[in-house]
Amino acid sequence: MKxxxxxxxxxxxxxxxxxxxxxxxxxxxxxxxxxxSAASSGTSAAVTTTAGNAxxxxxxxxxxxxxxxxxxxxxxxxxxxAGETPFAKExxxxxxxxVEYIHSTAKESFSLMLASNQLPDIVEYWWSSYPGxxxxxxxxxxxxxxxxxxxxxxxxxxxxxxxxxxxARQIRWDDGSYVGFPFVNGDGRQTFVGxxxxxxxxLLDKKGLGIPETVDDWYNALLAFKSLGVKAPFTKAKxxxxxxxxxxxxxxxxxxxxxxxDGKVVYGPVQPAYKDFLATWHKWxxxxxxxxxxxxxxxxxETAKMADGSAAATFNYVSRVYNYNKAAQxxxxxxxxxxAPFPVLKKGDAYEYSxxxxxxxxxxVLTVITGNCKHPEIAARFLDYLWGEEGNILANWGIPDVTYxxxxxxxxxxxxxxxxxxxxxxxxxxxxxxxxxxxxxPYVQDKRIDIQTYVMPEQVTAVDMWSKNASMKHLMPPIARxxxxxxxxxxxxxxxxxxxxxxxxxxxxxTMKLDEYDAYKAQMxxxxxxxxxxxxQAAYNxxxxx
Amino acid sequence: MTRSLQTxxxxxxxxPGFFSRIARDFKKNRLLYLMIFPxxxxxIIFNYGPMYGLQIAFKDFNLRAGYWASPWVGFKHFKLFFxxxxxxxxxxNTLLISVYSLIFSFPATIVFALLLNEIxxxxxxxxxxxxxxxxxxxxxxxxxxxxxxxxxxxxxINDIISFLGGARTPLLQEMKYFRSVYIISGMWQxxxxxxxxxxxxxxxxxxxxxxAAIIDGANRFRQIWHxxxxxxxxxxxxxxxxxxxxxxxxxxxxxxxxxxxATYEVADVISSYxxxxxxxxxxxxxxAAVGLFNSVVNLILxxxxxxxxxxxxxxxxx
Numbered sequence: 001m002k003x004x005x006x007x008x009x010x011x012x013x014x015x016x017x018x019x020x021x022x023x024x025x026x027x028x029x030x031x032x033x034x035x036x037s038a039a040s041s042g043t044s045a046a047v048t049t050t051a052g053n054a055x056x057x058x059x060x061x062x063x064x065x066x067x068x069x070x071x072x073x074x075x076x077x078x079x080x081x082a083g084e085t086p087f088a089k090e091x092x093x094x095x096x097x098x099v100e101y102i103h104s105t106a107k108e109s110f111s112l113m114l115a116s117n118q119l120p121d122i123v124e125y126w127w128s129s130y131p132g133x134x135x136x137x138x139x140x141x142x143x144x145x146x147x148x149x150x151x152x153x154x155x156x157x158x159x160x161x162x163x164x165x166x167x168a169r170q171i172r173w174d175d176g177s178y179v180g181f182p183f184v185n186g187d188g189r190q191t192f193v194g195x196x197x198x199x200x201x202x203l204l205d206k207k208g209l210g211i212p213e214t215v216d217d218w219y220n221a222l223l224a225f226k227s228l229g230v231k232a233p234f235t236k237a238k239x240x241x242x243x244x245x246x247x248x249x250x251x252x253x254x255x256x257x258x259x260x261x262d263g264k265v266v267y268g269p270v271q272p273a274y275k276d277f278l279a280t281w282h283k284w285x286x287x288x289x290x291x292x293x294x295x296x297x298x299x300x301x302e303t304a305k306m307a308d309g310s311a312a313a314t315f316n317y318v319s320r321v322y323n324y325n326k327a328a329q330x331x332x333x334x335x336x337x338x339x340a341p342f343p344v345l346k347k348g349d350a351y352e353y354s355x356x357x358x359x360x361x362x363x364x365v366l367t368v369i370t371g372n373c374k375h376p377e378i379a380a381r382f383l384d385y386l387w388g389e390e391g392n393i394l395a396n397w398g399i400p401d402v403t404y405x406x407x408x409x410x411x412x413x414x415x416x417x418x419x420x421x422x423x424x425x426x427x428x429x430x431x432x433x434x435x436x437x438x439x440x441x442p443y444v445q446d447k448r449i450d451i452q453t454y455v456m457p458e459q460v461t462a463v464d465m466w467s468k469n470a471s472m473k474h475l476m477p478p479i480a481r482x483x484x485x486x487x488x489x490x491x492x493x494x495x496x497x498x499x500x501x502x503x504x505x506x507x508x509x510x511t512m513k514l515d516e517y518d519a520y521k522a523q524m525x526x527x528x529x530x531x532x533x534x535x536x537q538a539a540y541n542x543x544x545x546x
Numbered sequence: 547m548t549r550s551l552q553t554x555x556x557x558x559x560x561x562p563g564f565f566s567r568i569a570r571d572f573k574k575n576r577l578l579y580l581m582i583f584p585x586x587x588x589x590i591i592f593n594y595g596p597m598y599g600l601q602i603a604f605k606d607f608n609l610r611a612g613y614w615a616s617p618w619v620g621f622k623h624f625k626l627f628f629x630x631x632x633x634x635x636x637x638x639n640t641l642l643i644s645v646y647s648l649i650f651s652f653p654a655t656i657v658f659a660l661l662l663n664e665i666x667x668x669x670x671x672x673x674x675x676x677x678x679x680x681x682x683x684x685x686x687x688x689x690x691x692x693x694x695x696x697x698x699x700x701x702x703i704n705d706i707i708s709f710l711g712g713a714r715t716p717l718l719q720e721m722k723y724f725r726s727v728y729i730i731s732g733m734w735q736x737x738x739x740x741x742x743x744x745x746x747x748x749x750x751x752x753x754x755x756x757x758a759a760i761i762d763g764a765n766r767f768r769q770i771w772h773x774x775x776x777x778x779x780x781x782x783x784x785x786x787x788x789x790x791x792x793x794x795x796x797x798x799x800x801x802x803x804x805x806x807x808a809t810y811e812v813a814d815v816i817s818s819y820x821x822x823x824x825x826x827x828x829x830x831x832x833x834a835a836v837g838l839f840n841s842v843v844n845l846i847l848x849x850x851x852x853x854x855x856x857x858x859x860x861x862x863x864x
Binding site: 007013015111117131140231238292293295296310491494495498499501502504505506509511526527 | 580581630698699718808810814823829
């Protein structure tokens with residue numbers, strides 16, 4: 001009796017395990033099919049338009065679009081899906097088009113989405129990182145170009161391009177294609193710089209020093225901090241390690257390592273002045289002026305060190321002036337972080353190598369209509385809304401009378417709902433829910449939005465100070481490499497960048513001595529940096545002659 | 547009734563074939579087969595099935611063309627990998643980290659299991675076991691966060707070093723300390739958990755052997771050496787052979803969380819290198835090619851060590 005019961009039990013368990021395994025397979029495929037059915041739904045694509053090109057919003061259509069984008073931290077703080085935000089709801093209400101938002105947070109998930117081959121209708125992503133570049137994506141029909149449907153279904157965008165021929169020239173591909181809806185920094189933001197060196201003014205005052213202006217001033221200031229017992233006078237999370245000092249020497253590194261000198265494309269880490277910068281940087285590290293653990297510092301550690309006083313200078317966005325001060329003033333008497341100007345070599349020199357960016361960059365986020373979209377005209381209309389006047393205000397300022405009001409002079413002004421949210425939301429979180437201006441996206445960013453969010457007047461003066469620079473002539477415009485060049489370039493650069501990062505740290509710490517610099521240069525040549533410079537120069541020449 | 551001599555010759559049956567043997571066994575042990583059936587299905591569906599995807603290692607994988615229509619490029623990706631400037635370095639780092647952890651943590655686990663076995667007080671034994679098992683369950687991300695913090699110039703480890711009179715150094719920025727930090731922290735995390743299988747093997751040892759040894763005058767050390775260690779010898783060898791199968795698989799998560807450009811020279815392993823180069827550039831074919839290379843090498847190592855073990859000690863996986 002007992003054995004038959006036992007046998008029956010074993011059998012049941014085995015069957016359960018088997019069935020569960022199969023169900024797991026099933027569950028995976030069901031979610032897959034929901035997405036694809038959503039993408040292919042739309043039995044009646046009834047679109048009402050008036051005679052002439054003006055679209056009628058809200059449109060009367062049953063088509064439901066799927067929209068893939070990365071979930072931004074400012075949105076995920078309060079919402080689980082972008083579709084829940086008041087912004088998305090308002091947008092759908094105004095355009096009359098229902099949209100299902102799909103997200104993921106890790107960079108790798110973009111590749112997962114591509115690999116699953118169930119492309120949603122609209123994808124907002126940094127398509128320049130697609131293997132082979134955006135050109136390849138178009139070639140492979142993963143994304144489509146807008147040229148055929150622009151005039152009719154994206155009239156706002158078309159008009160904007162006509163009104164801004166310079167930027168249109170940058171956005172347009174060499175072969176005349178327009179692909180996707182880009183992110184554009186609004187007029188007047190060319191030289192805008194929102195981040196720079198931050199330093200403890202109270203400690204400077206203690207030693208009777210003024211705010212440093214030259215590289216030597218910085219040296220003295222950091223020495224002074226060290227003598228006051230600060231363990232890590234200068235610290236910074238691993239991303240932008242050395243950049244702002246290097247720029248005083250005319251060297252741009254990391255994200256801006258490619259720039260222009262007199263019409264020639266140059267790469268910062270192989271410029272002659274790089275050696276001088278390395279010498280200074282190594283000297284500072286040797287004397288303990290730089291955080292000894294700097295290679296392992298991440299964003300959280302950097303914030304902690306600045307707030308508890310173990311670091312006294314760093315490099316960051318102007319909003320940190322307010323954040324750091326607020327966090328630390330309770331614990332440390334007189335704590336005062338201020339923005340310092342970008343250092344130069346000789347007092348009075350103009351600052352020429354600043355952190356400006358193009359109004360349009362091909363490596364910024366691009367919102368495309370994919371090859372899988374069954375109703376590209378509807379998708380184009382949906383995205384086109386943000387390029388009209390009303391849409392632009394929605395994207396930048398949010399919902400009328402909730403997040404902004406229009407003053408008597410027709411200038412929009414943020415309300416206290418955003419600036420001092422009654423429920424305690426941060427400004428970025430309110431933005432995340434009610435507008436798009438918390439990050440880049442398929443719209444034109446209004447230059448006026450930042451100024452209104454600066455809580456302290458010091459922030460405004462800081463940004464003004466940083467934005468006074470003569471860097472336009474060195475700025476690398478949005479050049480485009482061909483798919484072929486791209487593959488070669490990517491292969492070379494992945495090795496070059498590894499080598500550059502390694503050597504920068506080794507030179508700093510002293511593992512590599514400065515007299516090995518020639519070996520460093522030779523090795524760079526070995527890794528084919530010259531070929532990469534050639535490729536970039538060719539792309540630049542093509543851009544100039546467009 | 548004639549009896550033909552020929553009919554006395556019994557018909558010779560050929561040795562039962564593989565399938566008939568299975569059929570007979572199945573009738574006897576129906577439930578066992580039923581139990582293992584889902585597992586076999588799992589392996590076929592999730593491990594063997596996707597193998598057709600390996601072909602992208604020899605192709606230029608392209609999303610729209612998919613697996614079948616992507617163009618063949620032969621060994622292009624393998625060549626790219628072998629000829630890359632850092633190939634030698636990452637291969638060397640991978641092998642060294644694997645070998646070092648084999649040399650240090652493998653015996654350490656065995657010794658620890660033997661020591662645990664010697665504890666008489668049951669409560670103390672349970673206490674030690676629980677404490678040493680816990681690190682295994684902590685996520686690697688948290689462990690690395692702790693390690694980074696401890697290794698900083700003002701972290702715990704440096705506090706101890708300076709207390710003992712040494713100089714403070716940022717441990718994770720120095721090439722000479724990276725491997726030690728990596729391996730020692732790995733040991734700390736895995737030591738307890740790894741003893742489980744040895745402890746279970748030890749319980750299988752016949753207690754009479756110990757009594758016989760005591761009669762023969764063996765002290766505790768001799769008992770451990772001749773009985774316990776010999777008793778778990780098959781387990782040790784099997785685990786060693788299995789370990790050979792993952793020599794090139796130094797996982798990239800821990801390396802990526804602990805390394806930085808200052809230590810690339812000793813820390814960059816095949817998986818972290820390919821991660822930067824393959825995944826971040828969405829170059830799946832490249833990643834697949836390197837993965838295939840890894841698997842082939844691991845397979846050769848497992849088969850070889852299995853054969854060697856068979857010759858030398860009669861113990862083998864198959």
